[in-house]
Amino acid sequence: MDDDTKSRLERLQAEIRLETGRRVTQQEILARLVERAIESKADLIDSFREDRVPLADADRERFHDGMVSSGVTTTEDDIDDVLYG
Numbered sequence: 001m002d003d004d005t006k007s008r009l010e011r012l013q014a015e016i017r018l019e020t021g022r023r024v025t026q027q028e029i030l031a032r033l034v035e036r037a038i039e040s041k042a043d044l045i046d047s048f049r050e051d052r053v054p055l056a057d058a059d060r061e062r063f064h065d066g067m068v069s070s071g072v073t074t075t076e077d078d079i080d081d082v083l084y085g
Contacts, residue, residue, distance in 0.1 A: 001009075009026055016024050037044045055063075 009029065013024060013026055013029060016022070016029070
């Protein structure tokens with residue numbers, strides 16, 4: 001663990017003690033953080049993805065130019081029927 005992360009963990013440990021009056025070890029904090037991360041794995045995984053620059057308006061318009069309306073409204077049930085039978 002680098003020095004900055006260690007320092008932030010120590011500050012968090014101190015804040016927990018001030019707010020709750022309870023001493024907790026850094027191991028307890030890390031265990032709780034891992035537990036919470038597992039509960040929201042998708043968020044954790046997404047945090048490691050490369051940031052994507054929003055699509056330029058011209059590129060977005062070019063994409064939508066190729067779309068054609070069939071005049072029929074498609075529902076989620078219609079899609080489910082096609083995909084799952």
